[in-house]
Amino acid sequence: MSKFFVTCARGTEEVTAYELEEIGADAIEIGMGGVHFEGDQDVLYKAHLWLRTANRILLPLRSFQCRSPEEMYDNLVKFKWETFLHGDLTFAVECTISGRNSITMNHSHYARLKAKDAIVDRIREKTGDRPNVDTDHPDVRVVLYIRDGVCTLNMDATGESLHNRGYRSRHAEAPLKETLAAAILLLSGWDGETPLVDPMCGSGTLLAEAALIASNTAPGLLRERFTFMNWPDFHAPRWEKCVEEAKDAQVELPDNFLFGFDQDRDAVKQTEFALKVLGFEDKATITQAKFEEFQRPEGMEQGFLVMNPPYGERLGDEEGLVPLYKLMGDT
Template sequence: MENNFNMVAKTLFGFEDILAKELTQMGAQDVKTGVRSVSFVGDKGFMYKANLGLRTAIKILKPINSFRVKSEKDLYDKLYKMDWQHLLKPSGTLAVDATVHSKLFTHSLYIAQKTKDAIVDKIRDMTGQRPNVDLKFPDLKINVHIDRDFCNISLDTSGDSLHKRGYKTATNIAPINEVLAAGLVMLSGWDGQSDFMDPMCGSGTILIEAAMIACNIPPNLMRKEFAFERWNDWDVDLFEKIEESLLNKTRDFHYKIVGYDKSPSAVAKAKDNVKNAQLEDFIEVKHEDFFKTQKGGDNKLHMVFNPPYGERLDIEMETFYKNIGDTLKQNYPGTDAWFITSNLDALKHVGLRPSRKIHLVNAKLEARLVKYVMYEGSKKAKYND
């Protein structure tokens, strides 16, 4: 279709394949994975849909130009030559975000400044009026990415990072990013066809993302604003049509989602966030110490959690991780338990052999998502059935 254009969805390291799968299932064309990114093709309606519906995307960029650059002056000149007037009114506002991996250019803030200068100079020279910078709520947010001597200029369609879903009013001491939480739940294979538990739920992010996945609720319905809503070609009727079509695909969920935390303040925050997300019908949060609990009933249990790493919380890690292994082994038969950690030494003290290990990066820390399968009865009995 002639109205299609290229887009790039940014993500976290290790989530590229699940984001590509999300895009393919959503109907994107020409989906290709990169590092921390997936490129795809779609129209304006699909751009709206991607921002509303993707769980593992941090940002959706719309590339508008690319070229080689030899110097800061060369960058300025090439940006100046571009047609900015159809994107930004002379009375409008802009913000520039730059990422630089280059020996030629070493300072991303300086590149952002140069970009801003070229755009406002061009519009001022053409119209006599100069757009202003607004870092919080710009009419146009521009992304500059320089890799060695190659420069990509994109429009940021999302604005604030897409992990800011809009349901979180309260967080605890070491909150998990919503995109990370959704990705962990998806990597664990959770399909909403069993009970779900987060035994160290903090402010409830994993529980909320799991419920939205189970019910197929679009993750970004509650966001206050996307960047494209300030564009000259913003189509509110099309956006509402896309929103309605996504809402029509929600589904029923017939199992239980339970969260434990031993901190009363974390439990209160989690309950607040669950209520804000309008998911109280699906999620129950309890004040419990996981190490003193056991699985209720014989139903299959799917568990995903984010235990402390020792980065921000002061805990005796070896004992803590040994207790995780002991509690799973003794009290949680019939459970697939997944958790993420960047404390790779402490992981050795779990005392169980993981059936899977997935390499991820969490807040610049090398991390592993590990899976432990707790069989009903002994493993030997399981294989002899």
């Protein structure tokens, strides 16, 4: 059993904890902006497949006093990086500093460079090779949290954030992250069986996440790679078993299940694109229409309405939204 920490949007920790419970995680403890849990490889793999509200899963390795860059270097250079970094694998270091630290440990960029030097020096000493850095798409990602003079060393099991499902158009503007959309749906009381309507669908995030939930599709099936696949203990047959179980758990959506409306033609196209990528285009009806023209879809006896209305991106926008919110209430 290993200890992990899964990050998520603040305010959604309880939903993420529930999801972890559903996949069999142990010792679940809610923190700020994430959830601690314990589990074996199967739990780690299932977490990457099934968690809808998580951003990233970290494996904490150790914590140590970190009152200066030199002290951090001395601790990191002792770690057996050759266990994780071998062959042609690339790496990157992320560093977040908060709380009260010494004046020499208040710059995350410098701390990140010092950590990189420690890793490179250790690998060079033990293997004679120099590992390459790839800040965009590294094979191994090291995450450091420095708070109040203590550094926690983590390995990132995920890589690219789990909110990047891969169904968005490159041109889509989406202020609502996929993980947050999933959390809204899971908190809303929607049963996953009642037809769902979004009268302000935008680029279709809520509709796409609703389709994944109702069809019991594991969002991780949309991804091909995670960084834990580069770890020395990665067990490919066990991973493939978890993938096959997730595929077998999918169910067919009924016809006329999703309805989206938006006054912007580009938004309608983006929603249609997302649902087509997911394979649900024949289960949805997307219409270009103004909100005040919204009508109950024909033949619908019961439905569930959810939407992400404009909320004012800048201070002072709120006054201009008053007529819209009044219209929403009247409609």
